[in-house]
Amino acid sequence: NAGVMQNPRHLVRRRGQEARLRCSPMKGHSHVYWYRQLPEEGLKFMVYLQKENIIDESGMPKERFSAEFPKEGPSILRIQQVVRGDSAAYFCASSPGVPKNIQYFGAGTRLSVL
Amino acid sequence: TQLLEQSPQFLSIQEGENLTVYCNSSSVFSSLQWYRQEPGEGPVLLVTVVTGGEVKKLKRLTFQFGDARKDSSLHITAAQPGDTGLYLCAGILNTGTASKLTFGTGTRLQVTL
Numbered sequence: 454n455a456g457v458m459q460n461p462r463h464l465v466r467r468r469g470q471e472a473r474l475r476c477s478p479m480k481g482h483s484h485v486y487w488y489r490q491l492p493e494e495g496l497k498f499m500v501y502l503q504k505e506n507i508i509d510e511s512g513m514p515k516e517r518f519s520a521e522f523p524k525e526g527p528s529i530l531r532i533q534q535v536v537r538g539d540s541a542a543y544f545c546a547s548s549p550g551v552p553k554n555i556q557y558f559g560a561g562t563r564l565s566v567l
Numbered sequence: 568t569q570l571l572e573q574s575p576q577f578l579s580i581q582e583g584e585n586l587t588v589y590c591n592s593s594s595v596f597s598s599l600q601w602y603r604q605e606p607g608e609g610p611v612l613l614v615t616v617v618t619g620g621e622v623k624k625l626k627r628l629t630f631q632f633g634d635a636r637k638d639s640s641l642h643i644t645a646a647q648p649g650d651t652g653l654y655l656c657a658g659i660l661n662t663g664t665a666s667k668l669t670f671g672t673g674t675r676l677q678v679t680l
Contacts, residue, residue, distance in 0.1 A: 457609075486667060495655065496610070498667040509667060544609050546668075554659060555600070556668055558609035 457547050457559035458527075465565045472532040472539070474562045478547030485528040486556060487520060490542040499543075502528060503550075535566045570594055571656055571671035579677045580646055588641045588674045590656035597659050599639050600668065601630055604653040613641075646678045 458477040466472050478485050483504050488496040489512075501509040502522035513520070517535075522528040532539055542563050546556035571592045580586055590599070598617040602610035614623050616632035616639065623630045629642040639656055653675050657668040 459609075488668075488670075495673050496657075496668075496670040498669070501667050512667070554598070554666065555612065555615055557612060558602075560607075560609045563607075 457545055457557055459543075459545050459559035459562050461562060462560060463563050463565070465567065466535045467567050468536055469534050472535050472564055474530040474532075474543050474545075474564070475527045476530070476545030476547075476559060477527040478545075479557055482547035482549050482557075484548040484550050484554075485522050486546040486548070487528075487530050488544045488546065490544060490561075492541070496544065499530075532564075535564075537566050540564055540566045570669050571658060573654075573656060573671040573674050575674060576672065577675050577677075579679065582647055582678055582680050583645050584678075586643050586646060586676070588643075588654055588676075590639045590641075590671050592637050592658065594658075594660060595636050597636070597661060599632055599636075599656060599658045601639070601641055602655045602657060604655060610655055610657075643676075646676075648678045648680060651676055651678050 457479055460475050464472055485502045487499040489499055490496045498512040500513050500520045505524050517533045519531045542561045544558050544561045546558045548554055548556045571590055574589045598615055600615045601613040603613055604610040614630045619634045619636045621632045627644045631640045653673050655673050656671040659666050
């Protein structure tokens with residue numbers, strides 16, 4: 454059973470470009486979470502999605518960031534007009550939902566903004 | 568405001584020593600998970616505790632959930648260099664919902680020969 458797959462593993466963008474990060478959850482998991490880890494900091498929640506629905510986006514910056522989890526295909530975290538402060542590791546986790554709400558993490562996408 | 572505080576932040580010990588990492592909060596969590604993260608990788612789940620007072624053992628690792636479900640500890644016996652990594656506690660606040668994890672500040676452990 455394949456784990457949570459994230460791609461790309463590393464992404465380099467120049468300021469002002471767009472970054473698209475992809476996450477394929479574990480088989481049978483319909484809940485996806487995105488977290489961000491800034492250098493030397495802990496993981497911070499960004500957004501929680503269930504197929505085609507955003508359930509909780511309380512951790513998402515108000516501008517430039519969006520997320521989707523379509524009926525078919527991976528979840529996408531999209532960052533428009535990237536700035537240097539967006540440089541971080543972005544992790545996706547998936548879960549089968551309640552009652553065993555255990556979240557399994559992917560290896561992350563490391564975004565570097567030049 | 569950090570909801571989950573871990574201590575110590577850094578720990579450097581020699582192989583064979585014992586250690587305890589603490590995860591404390593003023594909030595009550597419906598469940599708490601411990602992860603280990605190595606450089607360049609994602610967090611790997613070690614254990615989930617859900618019942619106040621629960622103790623779980625995983626080989627040389629012992630996890631405890633506080634009676635009031637506000638705190639947890641991780642004890643490692645006879646540490647080995649392979650235990651080196653970043654240890655993270657993470658809690659879920661809401662019972663019965665598929666909810667976000669709130670992560671602790673992390674404890675970076677280094678075990679030397």
